[in-house]
Amino acid sequence: MAVLTWVDRRTGTTLIGGVIAYKEENEIVLRDDWRNEREPKTLRVFENAGWWPRIKQRLKGLQPNSYQVPARPVASHEQVSETGRVKLGPDELTGQTVWVFRDDANRQTSGPLTVALRQIALDMVQHKGRQLHGAVGVSLPTIPGPKADFGGETGSENTLSVRISALTDPKVHCRLLFPWASGDYGLVDWVASRMPDISREEVEEAFREVFGERVLVQPEGWTIRLDKDSFDLDAGAHDRVDITITAENPGKSAFVIEAVVDENDRDSVVSEIIEVTAVEAEAPMLLAAG
Numbered sequence: 179m180a181v182l183t184w185v186d187r188r189t190g191t192t193l194i195g196g197v198i199a200y201k202e203e204n205e206i207v208l209r210d211d212w213r214n215e216r217e218p219k220t221l222r223v224f225e226n227a228g229w230w231p232r233i234k235q236r237l238k239g240l241q242p243n244s245y246q247v248p249a250r251p252v253a254s255h256e257q258v259s260e261t262g263r264v265k266l267g268p269d270e271l272t273g274q275t276v277w278v279f280r281d282d283a284n285r286q287t288s289g290p291l292t293v294a295l296r297q298i299a300l301d302m303v304q305h306k307g308r309q310l311h312g313a314v315g316v317s318l319p320t321i322p323g324p325k326a327d328f329g330g331e332t333g334s335e336n337t338l339s340v341r342i343s344a345l346t347d348p349k350v351h352c353r354l355l356f357p358w359a360s361g362d363y364g365l366v367d368w369v370a371s372r373m374p375d376i377s378r379e380e381v382e383e384a385f386r387e388v389f390g391e392r393v394l395v396q397p398e399g400w401t402i403r404l405d406k407d408s409f410d411l412d413a414g415a416h417d418r419v420d421i422t423i424t425a426e427n428p429g430k431s432a433f434v435i436e437a438v439v440d441e442n443d444r445d446s447v448v449s450e451i452i453e454v455t456a457v458e459a460e461a462p463m464l465l466a467a468g
Contacts, residue, residue: 179213179215179284179286180210180211180212180213180215180218180281180284180286181210181211181213181286182208182209182210182211182221182279182280182281182286182287182288182289183209183211183288183289184196184206184207184208184209184279184288184289184291185206185207185208185209185260186198186204186205186206187205187206187207187263188205192209193206193291196291196292197291197292197294197299197301197343197345198291198292198293198294199293199294199345200266200267200268200293200294200295204263204266205263206263206264206266206291207260207261207262207263207264208221208223208247208249208260208261208264208279208288209252209258209259209260210249210258210259210260210281210286211255211257211258212257212258212259212281212283212284213257214257215283215284216283216284217251217257217259217283218249218259218281218282218283218284219248219249219283220246220247220248220249220282221246221247221249221259221261221279221280221281222244222245222246222247222279222280222282223244223245223246223247223264223266223277223278223279223280224242224243224244224245224277224278224279224280225242225243225244225275225276225277226242226275226276226277226278226290227242228276228450228451229388229434229450229451230269230271230272230448232388233369233381233384233385233388236383236384236387236388237373237376237380237381237384238376243275247261247262247264247279248261248262249261266291266293267293268293268294268295269295270295271369271372271373271448272447272448273294273295273296273445273446273447273448274292274293274294274295274296274299274300274447275292275293276290276291276292276293276301277290277291277292277293278290278291294343294345294447295447296345296439296445296446296447297344297345297346297348297439297445298342298343298344298345298348298350298411298437298439298447299342299343299345299447300340300341300342300343300435300437300447300448300449301340301341301343301449336422336423336424337420337421337422337423338420338421338423338452339418339419339420339421340418340419340421340435340449341416341417341418342411342416342417342418342419342437343415343416344411344412344413344414344415344416344417345413345414346413347410347411347412347413348410348411348439348440349408349409349410349411349439349440350408350409350410350411350417350437350438350439351407351408351437351438352404352406352407352408352419352435352436352437352438353404353407353435353436353438354402354403354404354421354433354434354435354436355368355433355434355435355436355448356396356402356431356432356433357385357389357393357394357432357433358393358394358395358396358431359396365385365433365434366378366381366382366385366394368436369381382394389432389451389453390430392429392430392431393430393431393432393453396431397425397427397429397430397431397456398426398427398429399425399426399427400423400424400425400426400427400429400431400456401422401423401424402421402422402423402424402431402433402454403421403422404419404420404421404435405419405420405421405422406419419435421435421452423454425454425456427456428456428457429455429456430453430454430455430456431453431454432451432452432453432454433451433452433454434448434449434450434451434452435448435449436448436449437449
């Protein structure tokens with residue numbers, strides 16, 4: 179089986195599931211240890227198609243970034259191929275982009291690499307469910323993907339965590355943004371305010387097409403809250419923000435977490451969207467005596 183890794187050519191460091199700050203002088207290469215498999219002639223690098231690339235595609239017809247890079251054998255390793263320097267830029271609107279690359283010859287895909295434009299980067303790292311009554315079913319990817327699903331039954335409290343990585347030493351402020359909300363907590367308003375050539379109605383319609391009508395309607399009897407909304411981080415450090423979800427009624431919602439540096443709304447990073455579905459809890463089964 180081929181093993182695919184990101185490598186900083188200047189230091190020789192392997193970047194597995196890492197976060198790097200965007201710099202013009204970055205020397206990131208793709209390395210493929212194909213181990214007696216088929217020798218790849220090219221490797222395909224592409225932007226992970228999360229919520230913003232899909233909304234952007236609806237609004238502007240722009241496809242997620244993807245391109246092929248020639249791969250050549252490394253002289254000192256007969257079964258290792260490597261590309262030249264690849265250009266991995268972050269998105270201006272969300273403040274970061276998650277990249278992966280693929281060896282199509284051997285059908286293998288690398289782990290993610292997050293390229294951050296701001297002083298911080300976000301990724302979802304874990305989840306947990308505490309049973310109050312009825313079973314709790316949870317499904318949440320440990321790496322960013324097209325979406326993160328988080329499901330459970332009504333009456334149960336569930337918590338997921340987002341890791342915030344600091345590239346400098348910022349003061350971080352966090353808030354949740356919802357497609358159904360407006361104003362300071364509205365995701366549709368947030369996108370529209372950053373795209374002056376696109377109307378709010380167009381942004382709302384794009385969310386409707388991508389995620390469906392239900393995410394634009396506030397669910398009744400739901401509570402979604404952060405465990406903290408402001409804290410300091412040292413350069414190179416990580417911290418965790420927990421998001422607790424309680425749903426008293428069946429329904430569906432979605433949200434992102436925005437982390438803002440030093441209260442500057444334009445210096446922010448937005449997570450992948452998290453879709454939440456709650457189903458009616460099953461009544462407990464009663465067993466007759468005798």
